[in-house]
Amino acid sequence: MLDINPVWQSASALQLRRKTLRMPNHDRRQSSVDSDSVDDMVAKHQKRAKARETVTHLQQKFFHLSDEELRSGLASLNAEEVPELAPTIRRLQTAASERNSFVTMLDDKKFDRELVIALGKSVVLPQSDAGYVREKYIQNLTTKSSRKRARETSLKIQKAYPNLFALERDWLTTLQNSKSSGPMKSGGASLLNFRVLFFGTLIAYQIAKLFLMD
């Protein structure tokens, strides 16, 4: 410790002192640099790199992995070691615990198959990719019946699989609103309403005239 020049390496000197005297580091705002030795740092960063790789692998192959592979992959992830990935890890853990629910939903004819597939992708993929999947699904809701089916499926998911619903609450809530789900419609609707009114009035007038003549 005496060989260290404190002008530049005071942190190393103090770290060595703590290690030798087995004293805790009370610095809550410590950066990881000061908290560990170089070896610890290297080990920690290797773990982080590995965790990132595992997360990417799980996101890409989530539905292709066996239960055992998925379980061991998730078990190897420690959210505390990769704080920036903690929300993603938690999300994957929830999705993994509900993975069989997707199979059940796909077997059930009452659920919209496309929505279940999109939901499966959306809960595991990175945010921007998931956004793309969600938007693609919404763009395909071109008919009233498809929007109705999406709405019903969303409501069923909310009721039967609340944990899954919580992961995609925002999107599934959008689907429950038939007006906002689906591609945006042109302004022809109001014109159509006018035409319906006009011709409706005309027909009603003709019918009324027939009755009056009688």
Added chain:
Amino acid sequence: MSDPAWHHLPHDPRSFFDLAEGFDRRDLKRAYGKLIRQFKPETHPQEFQRIRAAYEQLENAERYGRNQAESQSAAEAWKPNTNSQPQSESRPSDTSASDANQPSKRPKPPISPVDEAIANPRESYTRLSQRHSRSPLDYYILAVLSDLLVKPTNESEKHRPQFLQWLLDGLQEHPQEHGLISLVAGTLRGDVPDDQIQTLLPKIAKSIRSSMFYRLTEPLWERLLLDQPFETFERLIRECEGHLRQGDPRARLAFYLRILRTAIWTAPSEWTQSQLETLSGQAADLDDSMQNDLEFVELLHSYLSSTKPSASEFPARATMESFLRTYCTGDGPTATAEMARCLDEIARDAHGVQESFPINQEQDDHSLFLLMMMATSDLAETTGLIAPAPDEEKNNRQAVSCLRDLKNTLQEVVHRVSLIDTTYKWIPFAGLYLVFGILFTVIWFIAMTIVNQMTYSSASGAISVLIMIAGLLSFPILYFWWFYPKHLAERAENSRQKYFATCYTKRWRERLFRYVQSCGESPSDSLTRLNEAAAFHDDTEWMNLVLSFCHGDLGLLIFARAQLFVG
């Protein structure tokens, strides 16, 4: 990308970061961010560690205005000097005896104080502690040896106060000594248990009465603020400042500027206000990045003092506040995880953000928006916590899809705008023209009758017809040149804007939130992409209208920024 100049570390971090002489902390952050993107901790842990250490060293020094040249010369003072006082003083009798016994041999090279301390720790400790004047190295040796030789009492098993005491004594004798400053700062940062902070701070204030006190004790004050009621902090700081001499005001400013970020969450508003007024009064002494910090704290104070909707009413707003609080008061992996959680929550809650930031609301959310932007920029720069670059092609497809959706509403918008024009322009015109026409005709008829009774000529008939025509023509001219611009144009414009705002809120906004969510890039990038797509499809004019609302929609901008941090 070229390799950084590693040979400048650790002695010259400024050259390492390639910073100009008069750099500020923003330049430093930028240079640091650039390097950590190249040397990510996952792939280059050791390089990252060295870069981070150099950054922290410069950042701290820059805030408290340290002179780099001074530290350079200070480093020289710690180099083992074999001709220095301790060697010349050390046992002259031995040397003379040795010379007498072996006159032909070369004199033994004098051993350094460090070697001597290692060889005879107890003897060195006693000898150095008895001296009246000591070098910085002597104090360092004494501090290190005290750990070895001074037995801790039971209660201070894990805390050895003698180590710190020697360093503080050293600083009293050598107040500007950088090695000792670094050691004391590091010890106070990491080796003081929570329960000893309150007793230690006044002791340090009595020992170090210069403005250096602020720099050294800053982490202790922050811990105190997090753990104890604000009143304890206030009482202690008053007590400690009573011991300090008037010194460099900049150090006090830097201290309060940093402390306010933690204190502001628990301090009474009046206390914060008075500190901010003091800081603003001395703003001339602050450099650019300190001005930036001051602006941040002022915005935070303005936000916290304003009347805010309840957290239960708008959970997304509460998450933003929680993010800001963690950003101000936390650090390290736990704080990073919490900030990542908050941003993830915001990025996935489009409806929540829309509800928290209604369009055309009375409340001014600019301070919250600016705080979120400043904090997330800083987070991205200093932690590299940012999602990978998005797929350009995919985002272009998203922009076209969004444009198509927005354009589908255009027909209805045009129809409604023409209806507004009709309501405010043509219907009043027709109505007023009718009234004017009737009145004018009646008056004209009466006037003509009177004129005809008095005198009749063919010329007067022609004149009366001309008056009639002129009167009927003058009304439209008067209406469009004077009446409409003065009385109705503004109302028509307000009504149009109101309709556009309704249109944005009810139809475009949700689609735009979905668009930025699927892009995962900065707000300006995603909106520029949309604008480019519109320009390509020759829809610039009405897209400018949509974008003008987007740029004013603070919720959308915060939401888009949060997407950058979600993996």
